Amino acid sequence: MSADNAVNAENAADIFRRGLRRIDLRRIDLRRLSRVALLGSNGHSRGRLPGAIEHLIKVHRTRHPEAGRDEVETxxxxxxxxxxxxxxQTRKSGEPYITHPLxxxxxxxxxxxxxxxxxxSLLHDTVEDTEVTLDQVRLGFGEExxxxxxxxxxxxxxxxxxxxxxxxxxxxxxxxxxxxRVMSIKLADRLHNMRTLGVMRPEKQARIAKVTRDVLIPLAERLGVQALKSELEDLVFAILHPEEHAGTRVMIEIAAARPDPLAAVAEDLRDVLREAGITAEVGIRPRHTVSVHRLMLKRGVTELGGxxxxxxxxxxxxxxxxxxxxxxxxxxxTPVIAEFKDFIAAPKFNLYQSLHTAVADRHGRVAEVLVRTRRMHRVAEAGVIALGNPHASEAPQGAETAVADGEGGDGWADPDPTQPGWLxxxxxxxxxxxxxxxFWTALRDDLAQDREITVFTRQDGDASGTLRLPAGASCVDAAYAVHGEAGHACLGARVNGRLAPLSTRLRDGDALQLLMDDAAGTTPDPEGPDPEWLEHATTPAARIAITGWLALHPGGAGEDRPAAAPAARPAPATGSAPDAEPVAVTDLPDATVRLARCCTPVPPDRVTGFVIRGGTVAVHREGCPAGSRMAASGRAAVPVRWRDGTPSxxxxxxxxxxALGRPRLLADLTEVIAGQGIGIVAAAVEPPQEHRVRHTYTVELPAPQALADLMRAMRSVPGVYDVYRAQPAVVASRP
Structure with missing residues (x-):
């Protein structure tokens, strides 16, 4: 290659390098770049590839020194x-089309x-815009x-x-x-197109910028490619908000012309770390245009400090x-404690790791500081692009490089970072x-959620995993995220151990147990979601599933669910046969012993007795309010005990x-009780509150051990989340 050709090749390489660093390509001589990229400075290739591809190979080898001749030849x-x-082919700007894939x-x-x-990436437009077929690409370069x-x-x-x-x-x-890697190529493709969007009509610029804002930038954020995201934000800002962009740029340029106060703070920090024996590189990271604009909006000011x-x-x-x-x-x-965040111990959902803090020096200058390893920095800038081939049999390429470089390599935050949960x-x-x-509307809504929370899911009381949801998600969203369309069968939820309505908005770190209808799918006319669930659902998965079910079931499940369950009439009592022999005894001679109806003690409950009218000893469970009142009034307790052997x-x-209110709950519970061979003496149902309902049953047990079996059977009824002994809520008979 001649000297002139080499100089021009280097100029082309420099142009590309500067373009990556957010220099508007409209300001440079694109026609000269195109000619050099295609033919070299003398108008013909002379058997050599142009300087631009040679520069590409040089950059690639810098990032991947292990790249061999076969890869370069590819x-x-x-x-x-x-x-x-x-x-x-030419672009709308007039330069040869090859400049775009390059x-x-x-x-x-x-x-x-x-x-x-x-x-x-070099071939990404060939199948779409040329005669090259996908089969030809496959034959020449492989399946991937x-x-x-x-x-x-x-x-x-x-x-x-x-x-x-x-x-x-x-x-x-x-x-x-x-x-x-598909989306990595798309993001880089959109970035170059946005850089050269000035040749388009204003209305088309605006349309492309809006799609970039609503879809591509959120995807770049979720994939952790901050370098692309930041520049895309600035380019969109310039098109959709030109006045605010221009004003912010002027402010940045004025600040850049002055001495940077951060330089002095950085030097002080270098001295501190040097004295502490900590090897570190301290630099200044300028905010990009949109970041400066957001900071002004956050503080409600029109000017910022140095x-x-x-x-x-x-x-x-x-x-x-x-x-x-x-x-x-x-x-x-002096630390500004409110500004401290530890994204190393708790990485962001997009792989980002760093320590964030802010400190004030002795002159009162407040500086924000980011602390991270070089590996973290590479991932913070390039996100999934730094992870390499997701199909590699070993660790992701980015992780291997980190270990080889001695820059950490102690593992990634996600066991499979190339398959993020949000995706x-x-x-x-x-x-x-x-x-x-x-799909288009739901996609934009989904991507508009700019933060995720982590919820710890539980099943049957045992921790079973973690679930990532967008901030503001409800229990309804969680049900569909975990169970898909089977989320229709969700009856309720426990959040941090407490029963909570399905409308509850989950917070980061919540422990969640979804209560599902185990009988769902076994009946010809299954219940489904209430129409009001749409008011609580924020994720597209939940909204699409609910809307689809309601469309197939006009009127929805809400018409079948009464607003308040009526009080149940007491079921006919089976009657109480007189005891063949007393089941509790006392040492008082000739005293008749009877079990108190207020607390209905059953062996082996801990009990105590009190003498009542006629010399009868009433047996109460320990802690019974009626017994406590008698003790408080001065009445002496009488020792009682259960009769030895198996009482009859x-x-x-x-x-x-x-339970969670639903149709046929009362019928299902009474059927289960009857199935245990147990008679119901009295029953009552309280009006539901926030879909929760409480049933109280007084039952006649044939034997003490039947109580545990009964409670176990009642807990198996769909919608019932707890069964326990309680005071009668309706009538308490005088002992």
Whole structure:
């Protein structure tokens, strides 16, 4: 290559490098870049590949020094196919089309993408815009590259009409579910398109910017690709809010022209860490435009101080070093405690890990500080792109590189970070979205949830896992997230051990137990969700499932569910046969012993006795309010005990069942009681409160041991969540 050609190749490489760093490509000579990228400075290739692809290979080898000749040759072949197939095509700006896949691929290379991703990126528009077929890509570059190219290929408007865009995104999301690299390529593709959007009509710019804002930026956030997300936010901000963007930029430029007060704080921090023997790199991380604008809105101000335009970034080698730095920060500076967050111990759902704090120096300058390892920094910037091939048999590539570099490597926060929980939920509900409009609306609503909470799910009282939900999700949302459409059978929930209505909004760290109708699916006319559940559901999975059920069952389940269960009439009593012999005895001579009806003691309850009218000894359970009142009035307690052996005769007991209101609950409970061979003396049902209802039954037991069997059987009735002994809520007979 001639000297002039080499210089021009280096110029092209520099242009691409600067473009990645948020320089507007409209300000540079795109036509010169295109010519150099295609032919070199002298207008012909002279048997060599152009400087831009050589720079791409150089960047790739910098990020992946282990890349061998075969991988480099694969990139060269992909470039040759892309350039030849796109030859003659131009972008709306006039430059040759090959500059677009080159720019997209360089963005990914700078973020550390591996060879397969870069190969697919170079070819990502060939199947869509040229005569190259997917089979040709598969034959030339393998199944993985073919899958990635197919995943980002748009559906034809001629086939799908207005549904082409939402259905294309649905297709990409499904492909992303199998390989997150599909969305990585799409995000880089959108970033370069947004950089060059100025050649479009204003109305088209606005339409593309809104889709980027509503769909692509949230996806970049969820995949942890902060480098792409930040620039996309700034580009969208400039198009949709040009005045606010211009004003914020002016403020940033004015601040940049002044001495940066963060520089002095950074130097003080370097001295502190040096004296403490902590090896660390301290730098200043400028805020991007949207971040500055958000900070002003948060504080309700129109101007910011000098330290507000950036944050200090401290990079160390090991996780333990992060906390050592934090200790020095909070010891040698004045910490702003409200600003401290530990995302290392509790990583964000998108893999982000870092310590956040703010400190004031001796001059009162307050600086925000981020502390992380170099591995954490790489993942914070590149997210899933840093993880490499999700189908690798070993650990993710990003993790392997971290270990090799001596930058931690003590494991990732998620056992499978390339399959995030939010993506699995999104893929689950999208299958139920019946039409493109519903899917498109639900997708935007889902992605609008900018924060997730972690809920600890329990089944039968035992911890069984964790569930991630968007902030503001309710128990209804949790039911459908766990059980899919079987969430229809949810009867209620316990939150942190307490019964809670399904409308309860869950908080981060809540323990949740969903109470399900075990009989669901066994009846020809199953119950379903109340229409009011739609008021409590926030996730698309829940709303789509509920809406679908209500559409198939006009009127919904609500018409079958009374607002208040009426008090039940007492079932006919079986009668109480006189005891063949007393079941409790006392040492008082000739005293008659009877069991008190207020607390209905049953062997082996702990009991005490009191003498009442006629010299009869009434036997009460310990703790019975009636017995406590007699003791408080000065009446002496009489020792009593259960008769030895297995007592015979009938015993009364009062049991209380707490349940979630539903049709036939009373009938089901009385049927279960009768099935145990037990007669009901009295029954009462309290009006429901927040879907909860309480049933009280006084029963006649043929033997003491029948009580435990009865309570166990009552607990098995769907909707019943607790059964226990209780005082009669209706009538307490005088002893």
């Amino acid at each position: 990139l060269r072949r992909a470039y040759v196919l892309a350039e030849s197939s796109h030859r003659g 720019a997209v691929t360089l963005i990914l290379a700078e973020l550390g993408a591996e060879t397969t991703t870069l190969t697919a 590259v073919s899958y990635l190219v197919d995943g980002v290929t748009k559906l034809e408007k001629v086939d799908y009409g207005a549904a082409a865009e939402p259905e294309t995104f649905r297709k990409m999301l499904v492909a992303t579910g199998d390989d997150v 330290c507000d335009f950036g944050r200090l970034l401290v990079l160390v080698d090991e996780d333990a070093d992060c906390y050592a730095v934090l200790g020095e920060l909070h010891t040698c500076f 699995a939920r999104l893929l689950e509900w999208q299958r139920s979205a019946p039409d493109p409009d519903t 005769g009938n015993f009364r007991a009062t049991v209380l069942a707490e």
